Each structure stands twice: as C-alpha cells, then as structure tokens.
Amino acid sequence: MTSLLEMRSITKEFPGVKALDNVNLTVTEGEIHAICGENGAGKSTLMKVLSGVYPAGTYDGEIHYDGKLAQFADINDSEEVGVIIIHQELALVPLLSIAENIFLGNERAKNGVMDWRETFRLTEDLLKKVGLSENPGTLIDSLGVGKQQLVEIAKALSKDVKLLILDEPTAALSEHDSQALLDLMLELKAQGVTQIIISHKLNEVRRVADSVTVIRDGSTVSSMDAHKEEITEDRIVRDMVGRDMSDRYPPRPHRAGEMLMEVEDWNVWHPEHADRQVIKNAAFNVRAGEVVGIAGLMGAGRTELVMSIFGKSYGKNISGTVKMHGKTADVSTVGKSIDAGLAYVTEDRKSLGLILEETIQKNVTLANLPGVSKSGVINEGEETRVSEEYRQAMNIRTPSVFQKVMNLSGGNQQKVVLSKWLFSGPEVLILDEPTRGIDVGAKFEIYNIINDLSEQGKGVVMISSEMPELLGMCDRVYVMNEGALVGELTAAEASQEKIMSMIVTDVVDEPVSGAAE
Amino acid sequence: MELADNNNDGAGKSLGAYLAGxxxxxxxxxxxxxxxxxxxxxxxxxxxxxxxxxxxxxxxxxxxxxxxxxxxxxxxxxxxxxxxxxxxxxxxxxxxxxxxxxxxxxxxxxxxxxxxxxxxxxxxxxxxxxxxxxxxxxxxxxxxxxxxxxxxxxxxxxxxxxxxxxxxxxxFIPDILGINRPNGTALIAGALAVILIVWMGLNQRARNRKYGMDDEPTMFFVVRNVVVCGALFYVMYKLSGFRGLxxxxxxxxxxxxxxxxxxxxxxxxxxxxxxxxxxxxxxxxxxxxxxxxxxxxxxxxxxxxxxxxxxxxxxxxxxxxxxxxxxxxxxxxxxxxxxxxxxxxxxxxxxxxxxxxxxxxxxxxxxxxxxxxxxxxxxxxxxxxxxxxxxxxxxxx
Known part of the structure; x- marks a missing residue:
C-alpha cells in the first residue's frame, strides 16, 4: 500500500492564532481515513489547506499528493488532480435541477450550447452509482438533505475524484440516511476512491474508517490503524478531549413529579399541500423533572409536531388541545406559548435561534425583554448583569457578553440559545436536536444543563436523531413515524433495536400509506 | 491603587483596538x-x-x-x-x-x-x-x-x-432675553445642550464602568465631547447672529x-x-x-x-x-x-x-x-x- 497523500508538518497561522501547528497526515491509497477532533481543533482548516482554499505559500509545511509535491493555488488546482471536498454546508443551487447542479461549472456543452441529452445520460449513470432514484430534472429544492448529500457525491464522482473529502457528511442526516451514506462510502472505497471523513459521530467512524487521525488544538495527537489495533470510541474521545470521558451521559436520578404538559389529539396539515396530514392524532405528556425523548427518522414529523404546538409556527388546520397543569392552554401565538410556560430551542440555531450579528447579551434577553425593562425602557445595566449571569452559569466561553454570537463556536452558540430560553422562565423546554453539530466536550455540558433543568423541576422534551443520546438522557422515549406517535418506551425498556423495530413494524402495518410517502 | 493602575494599562494597550472597533x-x-x-x-x-x-x-x-x-x-x-x-x-x-x-x-x-x-x-x-x-x-x-x-x-x-x-x-423661536442679536434663546439652548450632552455622556460612562461594559478611553471621551460640544455651541452662536433658532x-x-x-x-x-x-x-x-x-x-x-x-x-x-x-x-x-x-x-x-x-x-x-x-x-x-x-x-x- 502506498500513500496517496502526505501532509508534512503543516503549520498555518492567522493573525494572533496558530490554527495548525505541525500537523502530519498520511492517507493510504484506497482507504477511508477519519479525522476526529473537537470543534475548533483545526480539522476544517487542515482540509482548506489541502484543497487550496488557503493557497500554497500561506502555510508552512509540504503536501505530497500522488508522489509529487503539490502546490495548489486554488480549489480548481486541487480539483484538477482529483481532490474534491464536500463541505458541511452543501453547495447546491436550490432552484436548478440535479443534472444542472452536477455539471455546474463543468457543463457538457458544444460551443457553449448545453448538450442536454449527454448531461441527462451521465447524470442518470451517476445517480445510479450513488443509489439515488430521482429524475435528473428534479429541482434540488424538492429533495431532502439526505438526497442532496448524495447529489453532492454524484457531483464529485462526475469530476473523476481520487480523493474525496467529506466534512461532517451525516451531521444533518437521520440514522437511516446516515447508514445509507456510510454504505455508499464503503462501496466507493471498493471502487478505489480514497476518502477522508471528518465526523463527530464516533460509531460511524468506527464503522467505515481504516485509520483515524485525531487532532486537538491544532496538533496531531494520534494516528491509529484499524487493521493493526482496535480503535475504540473511548480511545478516540480521550484523545480528542485530552481526558477520560468515562460516562458520556451524566447520570440523573429518575424524577417524575406532577403532570406539566399534556398534548391531546394533535392534528396538523401541511402548510402548502392542504390534503397532506403531517401530524396524526399525536398525544404525549411531560411531567415535572422528566426528560422525554421523541425518536424517529428524518421526516417523521418530530420538528413539525413541536413547532405546530409552539405558537402554531408550522402547518395549517391545527386541531387538538395543549394542557398545562391540567388546564387547557392557549398556544396560538409564540408570545402566548411563552406565557403558557413553553420554550422551544430550534433545530437550526443559526437561522432560527440566533441573531448572529448581535451580541450575546442582546440574544439572551430577546425572548423576555420585559424581564430587563421598566415600562418599555430597557435597563441596559440590568441586561448586562443578567446575561453575564448566564454566561457564567452556562460556561459560555467568550471574553464578554458584548461579543457577537457569530464569533462563537457551535457549542457556545447553543448555550446562548439555551440561556435565552431559560431567561424566559419556562416550565417545559422543547429541545430540537440540542447537540447537533457540536463537539463531544460541549455535548457533555449540554447534557449537564439538561440534568440541571430536571433538578429544577422543569419538563424537557428532547428530539434527537442520535439514538444513543436519547437512550442515555431520557426517562421515556416516544417513537414517531410518518406523523404519528407509534409507541412509548420507558428508559428501562428502550433500546435502539426496539425503537427501530417499532418504526419498521409501523411501516409494515400500514403498507399503503408507507408506499405513498 | 493597583487595580486602578491595571485599568490604565489596559486602556493604554487597547487604545488602538478601541479605535479600530x-x-x-x-x-x-x-x-x-x-x-x-x-x-x-x-x-x-x-x-x-x-x-x-x-x-x-x-x-x-x-x-x-x-x-x-x-x-x-x-x-x-x-x-x-x-x-x-x-x-x-x-x-x-x-x-x-x-x-x-x-x-x-x-x-x-x-x-x-x-x-x-x-x-x-x-x-x-x-x-x-x-x-x-x-x-x-x-x-x-x-x-x-x-x-x-x-x-x-x-x-x-x-x-x-x-x-x-x-x-x-x-x-424662528423668539428671543426670550429680548436682545435679538445675538439671539439669547439660541445661546441658552446651546449652553443647555452642551451641559446635557456632557452630563449624559458622564452618566453613561459611570454606568458602563459599573457593569464592565466596553469603555471608551478617557482621552477619546474628552476629545469627542470637546469637538461635538464645540461644534454645537459654535453653530448655536452663529445662529444667534442671524434670526435665532x-x-x-x-x-x-x-x-x-x-x-x-x-x-x-x-x-x-x-x-x-x-x-x-x-x-x-x-x-x-x-x-x-x-x-x-x-x-x-x-x-x-x-x-x-x-x-x-x-x-x-x-x-x-x-x-x-x-x-x-x-x-x-x-x-x-x-x-x-x-x-x-x-x-x-x-x-x-x-x-x-x-x-x-x-x-x-x-x-x-x-x-x-x-x-x-x-x-x-x-x-x-x-x-x-x-x-x-x-x-x-x-x-x-
């Protein structure tokens, strides 16, 4: 086995920060190489150096690719020799078709006139390769994230890829789609495509990776070869955070006090397709001090369920009742839902949860401005005091609360969102994918915050696509499939297999609706 | 004393950073x-x-x-x-x-x-x-x-x-002092505005300091206020030489x-x-x-x-x-x-x-x-x- 890529003592400095310090990375031809590290460890910077986003000369060290010293001046240079990177934020044009996206900038054309027949034929071949059964003329807009990811890979394949880099490819995918993607990676490997995967999900790393390089604080900490030694998740975590993480889910005594919130007969129709019922007769409840999970595949309707409850922010023709403390509550607007004691931490914190250009302070008080004002006039000092309190309590790592939120890491941003909602004084917090895209250390802190909330007697509803997280954190888990809550399991009975089998059984029970979706 | 010294040092170093911001x-x-x-x-x-x-x-x-x-x-x-x-x-x-x-x-x-x-x-x-x-x-x-x-x-x-x-x-606002040229109202309003601006500025500073908020270096505060107030009073003085406010x-x-x-x-x-x-x-x-x-x-x-x-x-x-x-x-x-x-x-x-x-x-x-x-x-x-x-x-x- 020869090495396809060797990055030797790469050092990259930004004004005031050494982002990479003597990083070494060797990728063998035909393998899947995983790079792990906490957010901000330097993984993305390393990939940007590799792909020419930071051109040769702006960093120290050498890149040897395919036996030659590589000096990429830009992304085109690296793509030319087959190094292709798929970023976490997908770079597809939503209102163009699959075929147009795949050949964007690389069009099949004669004298500047598109050759549609050739374009569509090649697209069909590529889609077959990645296992996506869609019409090449379908607009990207109408595809889910999982399928979009596959289009990105098809696009990479169209460029004669030798080294494919996937940056957090499964971060936004459901369990099911993630598995499909990992299978595809293994298949590509069999066809001889060398791959680098950056991932936080260690079970996935373990499943596909032949070797693992761990980066911490801009330096290589360890390199492991799965064929020579056993790579355990614990070992990776230890290397990533630089300490032992014996328990990834901090323990919490089971508490279930008085009934806080009950949702009954909840029905919601799609906002645009009036005949499509998105939520069907959903019913669930949360008690004080309880952490209740909602499991399900992507597209099962979990986000739609909670958003339709919180201020009726999603869907049409919503019917059903929400009771707080046994009394029917008015949740018809977000304001009234907040007054009723609800808080909703959105799945997508950047576009739905935060005002990125504003300071931490202004984000923290946003949902409860009256809490820092008198007759409509904000007391800025009081506002600073409050946000400073949350900064310390939540351990938001930043010099001051006047820092803009966009400068924070994912984990710290999430803590700002949590602070905002805690300051609104809720009784029930609905957390939608609270640990998505944040690193192991910050996840642990979020879990601790959830446990604190439980201790304060608040009810927590938690949606997560990571089943181990639900199993590790929840007292009860509801299983959702195709808009209906199809089962309920206590912590003691719940297991990944049981949850999956509930979803699968449900599909078998209702073959007609299953086929229709 | 030591604390005060530290503060001054901090202000001195961050002068450029403050200006940039x-x-x-x-x-x-x-x-x-x-x-x-x-x-x-x-x-x-x-x-x-x-x-x-x-x-x-x-x-x-x-x-x-x-x-x-x-x-x-x-x-x-x-x-x-x-x-x-x-x-x-x-x-x-x-x-x-x-x-x-x-x-x-x-x-x-x-x-x-x-x-x-x-x-x-x-x-x-x-x-x-x-x-x-x-x-x-x-x-x-x-x-x-x-x-x-x-x-x-x-x-x-x-x-x-x-x-x-x-x-x-x-x-125009009539001259309350009845001098007309220079117009007394304009001068008084100018003086009041200057006092108000400085007073509010000082208040703001005091509050910022109390809560440890982004603080303007003293030199900047003084220069800014002298320029603003000077310009303001100058304009008022000029206005008073015509028909007032x-x-x-x-x-x-x-x-x-x-x-x-x-x-x-x-x-x-x-x-x-x-x-x-x-x-x-x-x-x-x-x-x-x-x-x-x-x-x-x-x-x-x-x-x-x-x-x-x-x-x-x-x-x-x-x-x-x-x-x-x-x-x-x-x-x-x-x-x-x-x-x-x-x-x-x-x-x-x-x-x-x-x-x-x-x-x-x-x-x-x-x-x-x-x-x-x-x-x-x-x-x-x-x-x-x-x-x-x-x-x-x-x-x-």
Whole structure:
C-alpha cells in the first residue's frame, strides 16, 4: 500500500492564532481515513489547506499528493488532480435541477450550447452509482438533505475524484440516511476512491474508517490503524478531549413529579399541500423533572409536531388541545406559548435561534425583554448583569457578553440559545436536536444543563436523531413515524433495536400509506 | 491603587483596538467635520455664515425627518421608495385643503398627518401581512402618489399659504432675553445642550464602568465631547447672529432625540433590530414581526407627511414636482450613516449625520457654483465610498 497523500508538518497561522501547528497526515491509497477532533481543533482548516482554499505559500509545511509535491493555488488546482471536498454546508443551487447542479461549472456543452441529452445520460449513470432514484430534472429544492448529500457525491464522482473529502457528511442526516451514506462510502472505497471523513459521530467512524487521525488544538495527537489495533470510541474521545470521558451521559436520578404538559389529539396539515396530514392524532405528556425523548427518522414529523404546538409556527388546520397543569392552554401565538410556560430551542440555531450579528447579551434577553425593562425602557445595566449571569452559569466561553454570537463556536452558540430560553422562565423546554453539530466536550455540558433543568423541576422534551443520546438522557422515549406517535418506551425498556423495530413494524402495518410517502 | 493602575494599562494597550472597533462611529463624525472645513475654506467662509447655517437646516430638515423613519424601515429589513412621492402628495393635499377648501391650519396639519399614517398603513399592510417585497410595494406607491398629487393639483402650483402655516418651516423661536442679536434663546439652548450632552455622556460612562461594559478611553471621551460640544455651541452662536433658532431645527432635534431613545433604549426598538437581524428567530422568540413591520411603515408615512408639510411651508406653495427623487437622498443618507442593506443594524444619529453630510455637500457645491451634473457624480461617489468603507471594515474584522 502506498500513500496517496502526505501532509508534512503543516503549520498555518492567522493573525494572533496558530490554527495548525505541525500537523502530519498520511492517507493510504484506497482507504477511508477519519479525522476526529473537537470543534475548533483545526480539522476544517487542515482540509482548506489541502484543497487550496488557503493557497500554497500561506502555510508552512509540504503536501505530497500522488508522489509529487503539490502546490495548489486554488480549489480548481486541487480539483484538477482529483481532490474534491464536500463541505458541511452543501453547495447546491436550490432552484436548478440535479443534472444542472452536477455539471455546474463543468457543463457538457458544444460551443457553449448545453448538450442536454449527454448531461441527462451521465447524470442518470451517476445517480445510479450513488443509489439515488430521482429524475435528473428534479429541482434540488424538492429533495431532502439526505438526497442532496448524495447529489453532492454524484457531483464529485462526475469530476473523476481520487480523493474525496467529506466534512461532517451525516451531521444533518437521520440514522437511516446516515447508514445509507456510510454504505455508499464503503462501496466507493471498493471502487478505489480514497476518502477522508471528518465526523463527530464516533460509531460511524468506527464503522467505515481504516485509520483515524485525531487532532486537538491544532496538533496531531494520534494516528491509529484499524487493521493493526482496535480503535475504540473511548480511545478516540480521550484523545480528542485530552481526558477520560468515562460516562458520556451524566447520570440523573429518575424524577417524575406532577403532570406539566399534556398534548391531546394533535392534528396538523401541511402548510402548502392542504390534503397532506403531517401530524396524526399525536398525544404525549411531560411531567415535572422528566426528560422525554421523541425518536424517529428524518421526516417523521418530530420538528413539525413541536413547532405546530409552539405558537402554531408550522402547518395549517391545527386541531387538538395543549394542557398545562391540567388546564387547557392557549398556544396560538409564540408570545402566548411563552406565557403558557413553553420554550422551544430550534433545530437550526443559526437561522432560527440566533441573531448572529448581535451580541450575546442582546440574544439572551430577546425572548423576555420585559424581564430587563421598566415600562418599555430597557435597563441596559440590568441586561448586562443578567446575561453575564448566564454566561457564567452556562460556561459560555467568550471574553464578554458584548461579543457577537457569530464569533462563537457551535457549542457556545447553543448555550446562548439555551440561556435565552431559560431567561424566559419556562416550565417545559422543547429541545430540537440540542447537540447537533457540536463537539463531544460541549455535548457533555449540554447534557449537564439538561440534568440541571430536571433538578429544577422543569419538563424537557428532547428530539434527537442520535439514538444513543436519547437512550442515555431520557426517562421515556416516544417513537414517531410518518406523523404519528407509534409507541412509548420507558428508559428501562428502550433500546435502539426496539425503537427501530417499532418504526419498521409501523411501516409494515400500514403498507399503503408507507408506499405513498 | 493597583487595580486602578491595571485599568490604565489596559486602556493604554487597547487604545488602538478601541479605535479600530469604533472607527465607523468616529469616522462619520470626522468626515462631516472635514467636509465642512473643506467647504468653509474653498467657499471663503460662506458655508458657516449665520445665514447659510440657517439655510442648511431649513434646506435639509425634511430629508433628516424622513431619514429617521427610513432608518427604522431599513433596520427592519425593508426599504421605502415612496417617501418622495408621499411627501409631495401630502404637501399637495395640505395646499388643496387650505387654499381650495379653506380649511384652517389647525385642522389641516393633523388631517395631513393622518393621511400620511393611512398611506404608511397601506404600504405596511402589503409588506407585513402579504409578504410582498417592500421594494415593489413602495415602487408602486411611488407611482401612485406621484400620480395622485398631479391629479390633486391639476398640474398647477397651489399657494400661497397663511403665515401661521409658513412658520412651520420658516419661523424662528423668539428671543426670550429680548436682545435679538445675538439671539439669547439660541445661546441658552446651546449652553443647555452642551451641559446635557456632557452630563449624559458622564452618566453613561459611570454606568458602563459599573457593569464592565466596553469603555471608551478617557482621552477619546474628552476629545469627542470637546469637538461635538464645540461644534454645537459654535453653530448655536452663529445662529444667534442671524434670526435665532429656526422652529424646524427644534422639531428636528426633538424628533431625533425621541427616535434615538426609542431605537436604542426601548423594547420596541430592540425588537425592530431583532426583526431585521433575523426575522425567523425573532418570530420564534415571541416577537410580533408582522405588526412591527406594519408599524415601521406607518411611522414612515407619518414622517413623510410631516416632511411634506414642512417642505410646502418653506416654498410657500405646493408643486406637482415637490419631493421628486427625494427618496434617493433619504435612502443615501441612511446608508452613509452606516445602516446595513440587509437590516438589523444602523443608528438614528448615523442617519442624521449622513443626511447632514449630503446636505453640506449639496450646499457647499452650490455655493462654489459646481454644476448639478458634477454634484450628482460626487454625491454618488460619496455614497459608494461610505458603504465600501463599511464592507471593507467588516471583511477585515
């Protein structure tokens, strides 16, 4: 086995920060190489150096690719020799078709006139390769994230890829789609495509990776070869955070006090397709001090369920009742839902949860401005005091609360969102994918915050696509499939297999609706 | 003692960093002063003659008043292209009410403000509740109200008006000391304003220090206040040498203070910034985004109406061309003042200084006898330069 890529003592400095310090990375031809590290460890910077986003000369060290010293001046240079990177934020044009996206900038054309027949034929071949059964003329807009990811890979394949880099490819995918993607990676490997995967999900790393390089604080900490030694998740975590993480889910005594919130007969129709019922007769409840999970595949309707409850922010023709403390509550607007004691931490914190250009302070008080004002006039000092309190309590790592939120890491941003909602004084917090895209250390802190909330007697509803997280954190888990809550399991009975089998059984029970979706 | 020393050290080191962080705020002020000094020199001292300073305020008052509303609309993430037409329409309406229908002034003014509110509500309704882009709604409004003012005036100029209506724009506050030249009221108002600014500045500093907020280095604070207060008192002194405080200056200052307070210190203001910064996040935080958007346009309509009244009063006649292309000056003033096209940022004081920069450019170049052709070119380049400076700063930071 020869090495396809060797990055030797790469050092990259930004004004005031050494982002990479003597990083070494060797990728063998035909393998899947995983790079792990906490957010901000330097993984993305390393990939940007590799792909020419930071051109040769702006960093120290050498890149040897395919036996030659590589000096990429830009992304085109690296793509030319087959190094292709798929970023976490997908770079597809939503209102163009699959075929147009795949050949964007690389069009099949004669004298500047598109050759549609050739374009569509090649697209069909590529889609077959990645296992996506869609019409090449379908607009990207109408595809889910999982399928979009596959289009990105098809696009990479169209460029004669030798080294494919996937940056957090499964971060936004459901369990099911993630598995499909990992299978595809293994298949590509069999066809001889060398791959680098950056991932936080260690079970996935373990499943596909032949070797693992761990980066911490801009330096290589360890390199492991799965064929020579056993790579355990614990070992990776230890290397990533630089300490032992014996328990990834901090323990919490089971508490279930008085009934806080009950949702009954909840029905919601799609906002645009009036005949499509998105939520069907959903019913669930949360008690004080309880952490209740909602499991399900992507597209099962979990986000739609909670958003339709919180201020009726999603869907049409919503019917059903929400009771707080046994009394029917008015949740018809977000304001009234907040007054009723609800808080909703959105799945997508950047576009739905935060005002990125504003300071931490202004984000923290946003949902409860009256809490820092008198007759409509904000007391800025009081506002600073409050946000400073949350900064310390939540351990938001930043010099001051006047820092803009966009400068924070994912984990710290999430803590700002949590602070905002805690300051609104809720009784029930609905957390939608609270640990998505944040690193192991910050996840642990979020879990601790959830446990604190439980201790304060608040009810927590938690949606997560990571089943181990639900199993590790929840007292009860509801299983959702195709808009209906199809089962309920206590912590003691719940297991990944049981949850999956509930979803699968449900599909078998209702073959007609299953086929229709 | 030790603590104090540390503080001083910190301040010394961060002086450059502080300046870099607030370059935009100081830059705008420095630019205005530099432009004024430049024209003062090249016009041989005409720019800062009492009569010209008075004229500067009279000429630009309606732009500044509309810039206040426009800033809020732009912060909320929208734009209003109709303000020039609305201003012209309301001026025409006032003229028709008073001259053709014989309505008294006391009835005409509130009626016209209500008309402005209704027009604003009309725009706001489509933007806020039907999500039609403000650009389109107000472009339509621009045509509609331009057409309606032509129709209302039947293509003629209508005037003149009663003295009491004219005084809305061309009146002066009488001298309470009875000296008249220099005008005592202007001097006293100037002195009071200086005391107020320094007092508020000191208060703010004390509070910032108490909560450990971003603190301006002492030297900067002193220099800034000396410059601002010096300029202010100088202007007041000059005004006192002509006819004193114009009425319109007083209403302008009051409005500026009120709107600065609303945008910076109230929950209402904060919510508008949040709405412009991230509408979805604001909505999911319980903010009534539709209602706020609607109100931003209602407010804009009212201020455009006020500007229309003041403009008509100054010319002492309403013409079908009144307010033509004024929306562009207003929007330019707001962007020169540092507001962001995408919404969520910008300050009232910035918009006012931006409007003054445009005003001084207009006035100075006219005195110099520069043709209207070059004037447009220069104003356009100033706008581009100001926004380029913003973008450059942002990319660098």
């Amino acid at each position: 607030h370059l935009r705020d100081y830059g705008l002020l420095v630019a205005l002063i530099a432009i004024m000094l430049f024209f003062q020199v090249v016009t041989g001292g005409t720019l800062l003659k009492p009569v010209n300073i008075t004229n500067l305020f009279l000429q630009n008052s309606y732009i500044i008043i509309m810039a206040l509303g426009m800033l809020i609309v732009i912060v909320a993430g929208h734009i209003d292209l109709s303000v020039g037409s609305v201003m012209g329409f309301v001026g025409a309406l006032a003229a028709v009410m008073m001259v053709n229908w014989g309505w008294p002034v006391w009835l005409t003014i509130p009626a016209c403000l209500v008309a402005g509110i209704v027009i604003g509500a009309w725009h706001g309704y489509w933007v806020a509740y039907w999500k039609i882009p403000a650009f389109i709604v107000t472009l339509a409004g621009m045509l509609v109200f331009r057409g309606l003012s032509l129709w209302l005036l039947e293509g003629q100029s209508v005037g003149p008006f009663e003295r009491s209506f004219q005084s809305l724009s061309t009146g 114009p009425n319109v200056l007083v209403s302008m200052v009051v409005l500026t203070v009120v709107y600065a307070f609303i945008t910076e210190n109230t929950t209402l203001g904060r919510r508008i910034y949040a709405l412009g910064g991230n509408e979805k996040a604001a909505k999911l935080s319980g903010i009534k985004t539709e209602k706020l958007t609607f109100l931003a346009f209602v407010n804009m309509g009212m201020l455009a109406a006020l500007a229309g009244l003041i403009f008509a009063a100054r010319l002492n006649t309403a013409t079908p061309k009144a307010g033509f292309a004024v929306e562009l000056d207003v929007i330019a003033a707001v962007f020169i003042g540092g507001a962001s096209m995408s919404g969520g940022s910008g300050k009232i004081i910035g918009a006012v200084v931006g409007a003054f920069i445009m005003g001084v450019l207009n006035n100075g170049m006219s005195i110099m006898g520069i043709g209207i052709d070059y004037q447009q070119v220069i104003k356009g380049l100033v706008l581009l330069a100001a926004v380029f400076f913003d973008v450059y700063q942002k990319n660098k930071g």
